[in-house]
Every structure is written in structure tokens, then in C-alpha cells.
Amino acid sequence: MNTSTTSRTASRDGIETLSTPAHASRYTRTAMILHWLIAVLIIVNVVLGLSADALPDDWVRPVIDVHKSIGITVLGLALLRLLWRVSHRPPPLPREFPSWERMAAHVAHFLLYFVMIALPLSGWMHDSAWKAAATHPMHLFGVIPFPRIGFIMNLDPAVKEPLHDRFGALHTYLGYALYALLAMHIGGALKHELFDRHSVIKRMVP
Numbered sequence: 001m002n003t004s005t006t007s008r009t010a011s012r013d014g015i016e017t018l019s020t021p022a023h024a025s026r027y028t029r030t031a032m033i034l035h036w037l038i039a040v041l042i043i044v045n046v047v048l049g050l051s052a053d054a055l056p057d058d059w060v061r062p063v064i065d066v067h068k069s070i071g072i073t074v075l076g077l078a079l080l081r082l083l084w085r086v087s088h089r090p091p092p093l094p095r096e097f098p099s100w101e102r103m104a105a106h107v108a109h110f111l112l113y114f115v116m117i118a119l120p121l122s123g124w125m126h127d128s129a130w131k132a133a134a135t136h137p138m139h140l141f142g143v144i145p146f147p148r149i150g151f152i153m154n155l156d157p158a159v160k161e162p163l164h165d166r167f168g169a170l171h172t173y174l175g176y177a178l179y180a181l182l183a184m185h186i187g188g189a190l191k192h193e194l195f196d197r198h199s200v201i202k203r204m205v206p
């Protein structure tokens, strides 16, 4: 872990300084593994979620069960990642980047953390309000029993039914927010790579 060095060499506003050594301008191995694992799982889950309606009837249930299992896994990994983030300072951004770009990166990262947690949480809430939840217990990857959110599952059916639709809509809208943020996030990384010729991708690959 290089974080103690990083925090000594980053200026107060998190900009790389002349004294920043090369190893301190990269994310730690833990941050990299969590970043790429979560990114792959989220992208797979978007594909599964969007394709559910187009699948033959007897595929829908198993595919949605895998979708829920991956989503709960993402929720756990994202919470671990948040713990990493609050206990470590990320490598400072290159000083050549204009301040609006550094600010945009910070805002996008904050919102990505929010969506990484709110999206699976809304899916779990939607699933807990499903009228058949009690008779269809959830098993992660068909093996590990996992609870529904009790106070939602136990609501009166007349209250639960509209909530099921609302949480489903919330889940869909958070999906739209994710697509917009990812377009900015990947677009920003590619801009630095291809046009500015100052790679940030190297900071995030082992």
C-alpha cells in the first residue's frame, strides 16, 4: 500500500506536485482489483437486466436469479470499495489538467459511488416488494440463502403492489443515470488517453 506516501506528496487540493514519486500516482492494487471486478459485474448485469424481456419464458427466471445474485455481490463489493475510499487518499490528479476537469472527475466519481450502491439497493427493494417474494426465497447463485428486506416484504399487499412498481421505476432510472455517468467517465479517460496524451488509464491498471 502506498497511501501514506501518496498523502504526503499530494497537495492539499489533491493535485500532483513535482515531488510526487511515480508509484504514488497510481491506485493501490486493492483499488484496481475492486474497480475492474465491479465494472465487469455491473456491465454483465446491465446486459442481463435489459435482455430479460426478450428471453424465452423458461429462461427468464434463471437469468433474473443470476442478475439478482450478481447485483447483491456488487452491493457488497461496492461497500468494501467505499471503505477503501474513506480510509485512503486516491493518487493526486496530474497538475496539467484544468481545474474544471479535476472538478468534473471528482463529481463523476462521487456520483458513480452513489449509483454503485443505490442501483443494487433499489433492485433489492423492488424484489422485496414482489408479491411472490415470500414463496420464492432468494439464493445467491442458487446456493447461499439471502434475505429480502423484511419490513418491505411484510407490508400489506395493497401498499406493497404500488411500491413494487415505484421501486422498479427507481431501479430503471438509476440505470439511466449509470449510463450517462459511464459515458462521461469512459469518454473522459479516452480524451486524456487519445487527445491530451496524458494517460489516466495507467493509474488504474496493474
Ligand code: HEM
Binding pocket: 041, 042, 045, 046, 049, 050, 052, 053, 064, 067, 068, 069, 070, 071, 072, 074, 119, 120, 121, 122, 123, 124, 125, 126, 127, 171, 172, 175
Ligand atoms: C449491479 C447492480 C445492478 C444493475 C446494474 C442492474 C440493472 C438492471 C437493469 C438495467 C434492468 C432493466 C431495467 C428495465 O428494463 O427497465 C434491471 C431489471 C431488474 N433488476 Fe436489476 N440491476 C442490479 C441489481 C439488482 C438487484 C440486487 C436486484 C434484486 C435483488 C435486481 C432486480 C431486478 C429485477 C427484478 C429486474 C426486473 C427484470 C424484469 O422482470 O424485466 N437488480 N436491472
Ligand code: HEM
Binding pocket: 035, 038, 039, 040, 042, 043, 085, 090, 093, 109, 110, 112, 113, 116, 182, 185, 186, 189, 190, 200, 201, 202, 203, 204
Ligand atoms: C461500471 C463501470 C465503472 C464504474 C462504476 C467506475 C467507477 C470508478 C470510480 C468511482 C473511480 C474513482 C476512484 C476513486 O478515486 O475513488 C474510477 C476511476 C477510474 N476509472 Fe472507472 N468505473 C467504471 C468503468 C470504467 C471503465 C470501463 C474504464 C475504462 C476507460 C474506467 C477507467 C477508470 C480510470 C482510468 C480511473 C482512474 C481515474 C483517475 O486517474 O483518477 N472505469 N472509476
